Each structure stands twice: as C-alpha cells, then as structure tokens.
Amino acid sequence: MAIIANRIDGRLIHGQVANLWTTKLDITRLMVIDDIVAESAVDKSGLKLATPSGVKLSVLPVKKAADNILNGKYDSQRLMIIAKGPDQFLELANYGVDIDTLNVGNMSQTEETRSIKRSINVTDKDIETFRKIHEKGIKIVSQMVPNDNSEDFMSLIQ
Template structure:
C-alpha cells in the first residue's frame, strides 16, 4: 500500500481537506480512522458528505484500519490517512503500520489545551504522543493548507 499522506485534523474530512489536500497528495482513497466516528452512523453520514467525487472513502476504527492495512487490502491504492489525535498514529506504528511522515493541520482549542499555533492546540498527552512519533523517526510537520510554508512541528513543540 502506498500511504501517500497522513494528516492530523480535528475536523477529519472537511472542505479544505477534500478540495485541497486530496488533490495535492494524489489520493485514490481517504481513510478516516477514529473509533468514535466509526461507531456513529450520524458522524459517518456527515463525513461521507465531504467525500470528493472519484475518491474512495473508508471510515474505520483504529484496530480495523490496522488490520486492513497490515492485510494488504489497499496495496494498489494511494491512501490519505486522517486522524484527530497523534496517539492513534503512535499506536498504529507500534502495530506495524508504516508511517514515516505526518502533517498536523487543525487541532481545536478547548479549555484544557494550550496553543502551539493559531490553529493547533494541544494537551500534554498530545505533546507526549508527538514526541513519541519523533522518537520513532516520523517526520512531523505543520501546514494548514498546501500553499502555507511547511514548519517543523517538533521545533514548534519545543517552545511549548
């Protein structure tokens, strides 16, 4: 399988991802990996509305995604993985999924988060997971839209 891109975005699949990122990364399949969304028919219906024409979509739990990837179900496709939290990616890598780079997009602000950039807000568990990704050799960048400059996310975290 060719994982063409991996993005952390709290909104998962939405207009910006569907219209800009999917074309830039050349994806033939978008894979939304989120246990909560995968178990909610309402949430899945909302995500399906944002799917670009001509691109396949999978909305899977973390374990189902790991199983499908490791079984080679998408080997002939260019897969764009979307998750909300970095811990999901750490777990997937530890279960054998070959992820080498991650783009961090939007992580929404809550009462518990601290801002890293205008659009990226994290809690300590996120920071710990990002540091684990870095230790696993994963390149972590921040880029909201393709026309923005690519920033080294680990450098941004050092200011946290």
C-alpha cells in the same frame, strides 16, 4: 506503499482535506481512523457527504485500519489517513504500520489546550504523544494547506 499522506485534523474531512489535499496529492481513498467515529452512523454519514466525488472513504477503528493496511488491502490506491489527534497515529505505528511523515493540521482549542500555532492547540498529553511518535523516527510537520511551507512540528513544542 499505498499511504501517500497522514494528517491530524480535528475536523476530519472538510474543505482543506476534501478539496486541496485530495486534489494536490491525487488521493483515491480517504481513511478516517477513530474508534468512536467508526461506530457512529451519523458521523459516518457526514463524512461521506464531505468526501469528494470519485474518492473512496473508509471510516475504521484503528486496529481494523492497521490490519487492512498491513494485509495490503489498499496497495493499489493512493491513501490519505486522517485522525483527530496524535493518539490514533501512535496506535497505528504501534501496530506496525509504516508512517513516514505526519502532518499536523487543525487541532481545535478547548479549555484544556494551549495554542502553539494558529489553529493548533495541544494538551500536555498530546505533546507526550507527539514525542513518542517522533521517537519512532516519524517526521512530524505542520502544513495547513499544500501551498503553505512545511514546518518542523517538534520545534514548536520544545
């Protein structure tokens, strides 16, 4: 399968993703799934600038991403999928995309969130969505950078 990694990161493409994860996993394509970002020329331009040289970038609405993946468009590539939150991954799974593991990276703090771990802040709705993802048999972990230990994410929200 073409999907090597799935990551939630509110910053989307930045130093950890662009330099550490992409290199460690030998990623050939980064895919940002977000209906709003996919419609923003400014956001897409910023993401293109942050994408490492030699790595392709797709910024797609979730449905289009699912269609492309299910049609085998990326089968010859090493794909890392990135979204700001869990909703996009639940939607992707509901479209039939096979997701083995979801890595929860940075989720920014807002007035509506509470901290469950350094750099991971969630709302009650996020927790409900993570539970739905977990019920689909998807393993959810937290690992900020490749050299960190992977931690069971569901134990953090019990």
